[in-house]
Amino acid sequence: MIRRPLTPDQRSRGSALGETLRQARGQISLADAAATAGISPETLRKIETGRLPSPSFFTVAALCHAYGLSLDQLSHLGDPRR
Structure with a gap:
């Protein structure tokens, strides 16, 4: 099955999610955060930089x-309104 390309809006939301997760990580090292969440550091890096704009729900929850x-x-x- 071929995945449809993401829309610009989906990419923008993915970048915003990545930036929010980066801020939430705070002083925790990327390697420690990835290990605790059970994902690779490269996957976390891709999420935070927006190169992986649609991580799975379970990855975000972890x-x-x-x-x-x-x-x-x-x-x-x-959410900038809060």
Whole structure:
């Protein structure tokens, strides 16, 4: 099955998610965060830089767990209205 290319809006949201996750990581090293979440450091790097703009729900949930955040807290970090 061929995956359709992401729209510019989807890419923009992926970049915003990556930046929010980077901020949430704070002083935790990329390697430590990736190991705690059970993903490779390269995957985390791609998510944070927007090169992987649509990570799976379970990956995002694992990163939130590694950072001590709920998904709700993560969504508020990325919302400029809050």
